[in-house]
Amino acid sequence: MSEEYVVIAEQTTKEYRRGSEIIIAVRDINLKIKKGEFFVIIGPSGSGKSTLLNVLSGLDTPTTGRIILDGLDTGMIDESMFPKIRRERVGFVFQNFNLIDELTAIENVEAPLWPTSLSSKIIEERALTLLRHVDLIERKDHRPKELSGGEQQRVAIARALINNPKVVFADEPTGNLDSKTGEDIVRLLRKLNKEQGTTIIVVTHDQSLIKYADRVAYLKDGRITEITKGKSISD
C-alpha cells in the first residue's frame, strides 16, 4: 500500500556522464520509507549519498527506475509542478545551513511561504511557533552571522518545517558542527519527528546518528548493502 509510505524507490539508478565516461552514482535502489519514520542513509564519502538524496527528494530524476514521493511519481510530473510540490510537501536541511545572510532568523524561517497566498500574519505566527519549538525565540531578530553554527542549523530546521511538510530531507545536517552541537541537532530532529510525525530522511557519514534512527540503510559504491533497525532513541 503506497499510502503507508512517503517515499518509494523502485529499481532506481542514476548515471552521470563525465566527458566520455558514464558514472553510475547509485544503482538498483529499492527503498520504502514509512510515514513518520526517522530514516538514516549512511555511507562513506563518494558512496552516492547526496545523489540518492537528490533523486529521492525529486531534485533530480533517476536515469532508470522510479521514485514515488508522497504518492506522486516524480518521473511523471511536469517540471513546472515541482516548485508547488516542494513548497507543500517537502522540507530541506542543508549541511551548510544555506540561510540568507541579509535576512533575520524569523525572516529566514518565513521565506518559503512568502510566495504563497497565506497572509503575512499567519506566516509570522507559524514562524514564531517554530522558533519557540527550536528554542530560538529570543534570537528571532538576529542575522545568521550573529548566530552560532548550531543556532543556524536550528533556524534551518524551523524553515524546513514551516510548510508542514510530509517529509524533511537532511543532507549531512551535523557535518559542519562539533560533535556536541551535532548531537543536539539530531535530538531536535528526532523530537520534531516524534512530536509532529514528520518523516525525516537523513543522509550522513556520521555513525553516531544511527542510534536515533528507526531504520538505517548502508550505502556503498552506490548500492544499498543492508537495511537494519536503529535504536530509535528519542532523547
Add this chain to the structure above:
Amino acid sequence: MMTFRVFVKSLRLAVRTGKRFLLFVIIYAILLWLTADRLDTLMTGGEFWPLLLFIGSVSVVALVYGLLISNYRKTQVATLRCLGWTSSDIKWLFIGELMLVCFVAAFIDLEIIVHYLGIVGYYSPSHTVPQIYSSSAFLISLGIIVGVQFLGVFVAWRRMLNVRPMEALRKA
C-alpha cells in the same frame, strides 16, 4: 499580494547587502546626473552623441550589476528553489534590487540639487539660483535608467534559470 510581498522583501534584502548597494547607488546617481545634464543640453540644441554615450554607460553598468547579483545570489536562488520558489518569484528579487538602486540614486540627486541650490541662492547677492538641468530632463533620464535596468534584470534572471535547486546541496 504574494508577488508584492516578495517585491517588498527584495527591497529589504537589497538595502541589507550594504556595500554593494551603496556603491551602485553612487554610480547610478552620477550617471543619472550626467545623463540628465546631457539631455538638457540636447534639448537646448546640443549634440546627441554624449547622451548616447551615457545611456551606453548605464546599459553596461546595468549588465554588470545584473551579472554581479546573479553571481552573488546563486546559492540563495538554489536554496529558494529547493524551498519551492518559482522562477517568477525569483525574478522579483532582482527587479526589487535594481529598481531600488535607481530610485535611491534619483533621491540622492534631488537632495544634492535642493541643497546646492539652497546654498547658492542664499549666498548670491541677488538671491537667484542657477539652473542645473530641467526637471523634464531629470525625469526622462530617470525613465531611461529605469528602463535600461530591465536589461540587468533580464541577464540576472536568465542566468538564474540555469541554477538547479540541487546546487544548494553542494558542499562549501
